[in-house]
Amino acid sequence: MKRILFNRKFGLLDAVLNRHKTQTRRICLDQINPTANKPKWHIGEVVAISQPYKDILSYAYCGKYELDKLTHTKGWSNAMFTKADLLPHHIEITGIKVERLQDISDEDCLKEGIYEDSGDDNFPPSIFYEFEGNKDDGFDTPREAFADLIDKVLGKGIWLNNPYVFCYSFKLID
Numbered sequence: 001m002k003r004i005l006f007n008r009k010f011g012l013l014d015a016v017l018n019r020h021k022t023q024t025r026r027i028c029l030d031q032i033n034p035t036a037n038k039p040k041w042h043i044g045e046v047v048a049i050s051q052p053y054k055d056i057l058s059y060a061y062c063g064k065y066e067l068d069k070l071t072h073t074k075g076w077s078n079a080m081f082t083k084a085d086l087l088p089h090h091i092e093i094t095g096i097k098v099e100r101l102q103d104i105s106d107e108d109c110l111k112e113g114i115y116e117d118s119g120d121d122n123f124p125p126s127i128f129y130e131f132e133g134n135k136d137d138g139f140d141t142p143r144e145a146f147a148d149l150i151d152k153v154l155g156k157g158i159w160l161n162n163p164y165v166f167c168y169s170f171k172l173i174d
């Protein structure tokens with residue numbers, strides 16, 4: 001089974017587990033010929049959500065010997081090193097498309113973990129868009145919020161570079 005990693009610093013893992021995030025975009029390796037890219041995951045495929053062992057394992061789950069052994073592995077505190085068969089949460093891929101990053105719609109931004117915030121009651125109506133871990137003020141549109149989020153997750157300038165990306169739609173199954 002394959003794994004997928006969602007950024008924790010900006011609340012994307014929690015957004016998936018809370019069923020708020022149902023899409024993810026991953027950069028295509030071949031930017032010259034995007035149709036030559038092969039998706040990492042396929043429609044109908046079940047993928048394990050990577051989390052560090054320290055967040056998911058307990059003595060009751062795997063026993064004392066296994067737990068003691070795992071506390072000394074790289075995966076204990078780093079989700080990149082966990083084994084898919086030990087992970088409790090999974091998504092199923094329900095759709096795949098290739099597009100330019102900036103082609104994202106406002107609706108898809110909300111599926112990427114951006115949320116609407118009613119803001120400060122002193123200045124109604126003050127609707128703005130936000131993502132977890134954002135230290136700036138809110139954004140006027142979902143696309144502005146997503147552009148800032150993707151630059152924070154993948155590196156400053158990625159939004160302006162406008163690469164081809166795989167857009168994976170998914171649903172949490174457990």
